[in-house]
Amino acid sequence: MSLTKPLQPYAVTTSRVLYWFNRTNRIIFNYEVPKPRSIIFTERGISMWGACYPSESKSGPMWWDLKVMRTFPTFVSFIECLTHEMVHAHCYWYATEEFIQPGHRGHGKTFFGWRPRLAEYGIHLSGRMLSPEKSKSNTEMMKIKLS
Numbered sequence: 001m002s003l004t005k006p007l008q009p010y011a012v013t014t015s016r017v018l019y020w021f022n023r024t025n026r027i028i029f030n031y032e033v034p035k036p037r038s039i040i041f042t043e044r045g046i047s048m049w050g051a052c053y054p055s056e057s058k059s060g061p062m063w064w065d066l067k068v069m070r071t072f073p074t075f076v077s078f079i080e081c082l083t084h085e086m087v088h089a090h091c092y093w094y095a096t097e098e099f100i101q102p103g104h105r106g107h108g109k110t111f112f113g114w115r116p117r118l119a120e121y122g123i124h125l126s127g128r129m130l131s132p133e134k135s136k137s138n139t140e141m142m143k144i145k146l147s
């Protein structure tokens with residue numbers, strides 16, 4: 001089953017983030033992505049759609065905070081951003097050493113190893129979460145499969 005949503009702005013709320021986090025975690029990630037410690041909203045105008053802020057401590061407890069915009073240009077761009085940050089969190093959790101390597105900002109071999117898996121569901125995994133103005137997602141990606 002395909003899930004088609006109209007090409008209109010998608011307002012993000014905590015409950016929507018949690019709903020889609022849980023749903024994609026079940027369908028795509030086999031429940032392997034740890035829940036974010038906090039969900040932090042940002043206003044439009046920032047250069048990035050979202051971010052994964054990990055604890056980056058080798059001794060203390062591990063956690064990650066999810067940062068997302070309050071409004072996305074489309075539903076699909078929200079899902080693309082959410083799953084992108086979830087891949088980061090997964091890499092951080094299970095491939096910590098590679099994740100914290102300086103230089104590649106988390107977009108390494110392990111990260112892109114998820115590209116085929118996400119593509120199965122119609123989700124494009126990009127190395128850069130561009131600002132909405134620069135993204136092609138709002139016109140190119142209308143369908144995702146997350147039944």
Ligand SMILES: [Zn+2]
Pocket residue numbers: 084088106107127128129
């Ligand atoms: Zn990234």
